[in-house]
Each structure stands twice: as structure tokens, then as C-alpha cells.
Amino acid sequence: MLPRKSIVDLTVRSNQSLGERFVLLKCTDTSAHLPLMLPGQFAQLRVDNSKTTFLRRPISINYVDIDKNEVWFLIQKVGAGSQALASLQSGDILNALMPLGNGFAMPTNTTDRYLLTGGGVGTAPLLYMGRCIRDMGGRSTFLLGARTASMLLELDMFRVLGDVYVTTEDGSMGESGFVTQHSILREQRFDMISVCGPSPMMKAVARYARKTNTPCQVSLENMMACGLGACLCCVEKTVRGNVCVCTEGPVFDINELNW
Amino acid sequence: MELRNPVMTASGTFGYGTEFQDVVELGRIGGIIMKGTTYEPRQGNDYPRMAETTGGMLNCVGLQNKGVRYFAEHIYPLIRKIDSRMIVNVSGSSPQDYARCAAVVDTLEDIPAIELNISCPNVHDGGMAFGVTTDGAASVVKAVRQAYHKTLIVKLSPNVTDIVSIAKAVEAEGADSVSLINTLMGTVIDIEKRKRTLSIGTGGLSGPCVKPIALRMVYQVAHAVDIPVIGLGGICNATDAIEFIMAGASAIEIGTANFLDPAVSMKVVDGINEWLDAHNVASVRDIIGVAE
Numbered sequence: 353m354l355p356r357k358s359i360v361d362l363t364v365r366s367n368q369s370l371g372e373r374f375v376l377l378k379c380t381d382t383s384a385h386l387p388l389m390l391p392g393q394f395a396q397l398r399v400d401n402s403k404t405t406f407l408r409r410p411i412s413i414n415y416v417d418i419d420k421n422e423v424w425f426l427i428q429k430v431g432a433g434s435q436a437l438a439s440l441q442s443g444d445i446l447n448a449l450m451p452l453g454n455g456f457a458m459p460t461n462t463t464d465r466y467l468l469t470g471g472g473v474g475t476a477p478l479l480y481m482g483r484c485i486r487d488m489g490g491r492s493t494f495l496l497g498a499r500t501a502s503m504l505l506e507l508d509m510f511r512v513l514g515d516v517y518v519t520t521e522d523g524s525m526g527e528s529g530f531v532t533q534h535s536i537l538r539e540q541r542f543d544m545i546s547v548c549g550p551s552p553m554m555k556a557v558a559r560y561a562r563k564t565n566t567p568c569q570v571s572l573e574n575m576m577a578c579g580l581g582a583c584l585c586c587v588e589k590t591v592r593g594n595v596c597v598c599t600e601g602p603v604f605d606i607n608e609l610n611w
Numbered sequence: 612m613e614l615r616n617p618v619m620t621a622s623g624t625f626g627y628g629t630e631f632q633d634v635v636e637l638g639r640i641g642g643i644i645m646k647g648t649t650y651e652p653r654q655g656n657d658y659p660r661m662a663e664t665t666g667g668m669l670n671c672v673g674l675q676n677k678g679v680r681y682f683a684e685h686i687y688p689l690i691r692k693i694d695s696r697m698i699v700n701v702s703g704s705s706p707q708d709y710a711r712c713a714a715v716v717d718t719l720e721d722i723p724a725i726e727l728n729i730s731c732p733n734v735h736d737g738g739m740a741f742g743v744t745t746d747g748a749a750s751v752v753k754a755v756r757q758a759y760h761k762t763l764i765v766k767l768s769p770n771v772t773d774i775v776s777i778a779k780a781v782e783a784e785g786a787d788s789v790s791l792i793n794t795l796m797g798t799v800i801d802i803e804k805r806k807r808t809l810s811i812g813t814g815g816l817s818g819p820c821v822k823p824i825a826l827r828m829v830y831q832v833a834h835a836v837d838i839p840v841i842g843l844g845g846i847c848n849a850t851d852a853i854e855f856i857m858a859g860a861s862a863i864e865i866g867t868a869n870f871l872d873p874a875v876s877m878k879v880v881d882g883i884n885e886w887l888d889a890h891n892v893a894s895v896r897d898i899i900g901v902a903e
Contacts, residue, residue, distance in 0.1 A: 358633065574658060582631070594655055
């Protein structure tokens, strides 16, 4: 049973730049408790003050701080829509439809070894997932990749929640190369791999998972309009035919996909 | 068919209603026109199916649905007790194909009407092909009219030279109402890839950018036919809705705006009532077609 969806006028508490391309928005609901959200779910954020864009933007739930009644969104400045979101300042209103989608499968035992791996802004949902695994008494292994050290986001937060391994394409931090080239994948085995990142990276991890017979779930980010399973724009080809990423996903078992 | 209020949701933008029930009181909407349904299941077009543009969006979904028999067996039981007018949008690839789909819906007691989609711009076999000529439109309506005995709404394409002649042709074949407009065919180009963005090259344009065209067509058609007209095309708020009503629409549909604000339909219902109260107008009926 997924949490009930709602339309919420969030208030931005802070806007923190993480390097040139990323912004972390911490938001709260000043009038009510935030809805229950699952790791891997997302919000459809309304983009105000953007003349050339039209639709909401689907953004992962990066973190939920229940004590502070805060939800965090990590925004990568790509086009006009994300630029407008990234320009929101403390006190601004951010209208969110949330939580949406299915979320990642979670461990059933605290001893389950979960590898949470992502690239770039795709690491966003893994932080909240790691937090939920820790709350269950488990500990995650994070394998985080980026082009260069300055694009590795929220490392301090990840380190609190689990063991962190890093790759950068230019070798400026951690091992050099892509996440799939990290030595930990040769040295350790996992009960589940949860992936969010660029499509080529997720496909490479999926190949590794198949080779090592490890269950693997990936989070897709197809372009979408409604976020509710109504417009049928965000479909992915699966073994069940075309299905909506917004409601049947964004998280899919790799065996469901035609990868 | 009577509606509780003149506000409906447009096919393809509101699912089967249930997708929105967390954020919308479905019983407050006059009618819900469910997603396009065909006799045989359809997978629809490849991704990408959507592109944004200033003031709107284009889609080329291509009528993805599981077929009318799946609808009757698996979806109808879930939606039949929703306290709104639950209307099926019917599409097909030939007059007979439309008719056999409509015949299945005819057996469903709690479906008071169908909206016949002779205007989908995103399928090659049928769809808009029927909606752009008077003979094609008439042939589909004639076949469906024999198979379907409840309220028959025909959704018209704006991608024509003379929408009035199409409206008159479907009225002559027994349509109970016309709804207009479906989307306008358009395209978007990704200049870095030097390629059209959508998987089939073109898509249907919708959203507030199409409203003046839709409003003009509703005005023309409403002044030319005797059956009720349902207006749609870019309606985002109560002011937009009242414009369509004053142009001659007896009811309106909200489409793409549901993506921006899933609860917009309730706000339009409230906004129309507030306007009527503020202007001492007793009923929506009193302002239908009043625009000179």
C-alpha cells in the first residue's frame, strides 16, 4: 500500500549551492506534518516564473528529516525549468504533488547487504534510502560516482549512514573510472543492488548484476507530464509491455526491463 | 444526459478518475471522460511521447489501452460507482471497429455516454483520418449510432479547413453532442540532434496556447448546429471556462491543465459558481452562447 498523495504548498527553508550545477532545497510544510514518503519516491514540483517551460518537474525525494518536518530536493541545473527551481529562496513557496511512484524495495533483514550505487544527481534518492535502512538497524554500502570530485554530492551525509566508496572519471577522488570499475565490486558480494543514475551507468550496473546473479533494481527518469499514470507519456518498454514510469516505477527490477 | 455541473475532465488527461482520487473529490466533477479505448488492445507509440512548448505541450501517445473487453471486466467494476458521469472515449480503425467497441460499452449500465474520438492525430490507422472529411466522420457516426443507444458525443478535430461542415455532418447522422477541439497537430525539433523530438515526428498540441483557436471553433460550431456543444482546448481556470460557455458551449472539458494542477477541475467548478453569484446569474444555462 503506497502512501496517500497530496498537493502541498511547501515553504523553502534554505537554498544551498553544491558547486556550480547543483542546489539543495530544504523545504517544510508550515501548516501540517509532511506526508509519509518512501525511499525512491518522487515529487512533481510546479515551476513558477518560467516562461518557456510548461509542466511540473519530477524530482527525487533526497531526504526526509522527520524531526524538522523537512523534505529535501537536490536540483541539477539543466534547463529553464530546473534553473527556475534552483533559484527559489528561503521563504518562497514550492507547490509539490507528492509522494509519487513506487520506491525501492527495502531489506527484510538488518543483515541484508545492500549496495546503493548512483551517479551524479542520481545519488539523491539513495541518501533517504540509506537513512531508512539505518533506521531499521541496517547499514548500507554506498558506491557513488561522478565526473569529478566537486560533483560528488552530500558525501558527509552518506558517510554517517554507511560505508562510502567513490569513483571519479578524472581520478580527483576515490578510484578512477566508472562505478562499475570500482574494486569493491570484485571484492564483495551483495544481496541487492539499488541504482539511480544516467542510463548508460544503470545499464552497466545491470550487466554486472546479471553476471554475478545479484538482484538489482534501477530508478528510471523518463520525461513525464502528469506523474499520476494518466497521460501515458513516460512509458518504458517492459516484459509486460509499455508501462508508466511514474506509477509502475520509477523503480524497476532489471528483469522487468528490456535491457 | 444531465450533468451536475458543466465541468468535465478530458480524455487522456485524467486516467479513469481513480488515479486522481487522493487529490480530487471525484463527485464534485460534472463528468469524467476516461482514456481512449479501442476494441483490441493497443501498445501506443514509442517513447518519447511528449514535448514541452511555450504555453503547452505535444503528445503522441497513440491510444495505448488494454482494449474495451479488459475495460469492461477489470476497470468498469472499479469506477462504476464513482458519483460522476463516467464516459468512455471510443476510438477505432474502421467504422465497424468503432461500432463493435461502442457495442460493448452499450452493455455497461453505469456508463451514460461515449465520446467518439474521430480526431486522434497520433495513429495511422483511423483516428483523425475519419475526422477530417465530412464523409469519413459521417460513416463512423452512422455505424456507431446503430450499435450504441445512449448519449453519443463526437469529438472533433481542429485539423480541418471547415470544422462547421464536419459538425453538421455528424449531427445529421444522429450525434447527440459534439465536443471540440481535440489537439492540433504540431512538431518540435531538437536542434542539437537535428531531429524532431517526438518518436513519430509529430504530436498533438494542447494547453493554454491553443485556447483562442478552440474558442473560435466552439463559437462557430455552436452557432451552426442544434445539438449541445462541449468546449475544450486550453481551459485552465473558471474565466477560461466561462468564455467557452459564452461562446456557446453547454459544458466544458479540462485537459492539459490537470497536469499542472490535478485539483484544477474542482477549482473551476467553484470559480464558475462564484462568478454566477457575483453577477446575479441563476444558472449556467443563462449565459450559454451569450457572447455576441
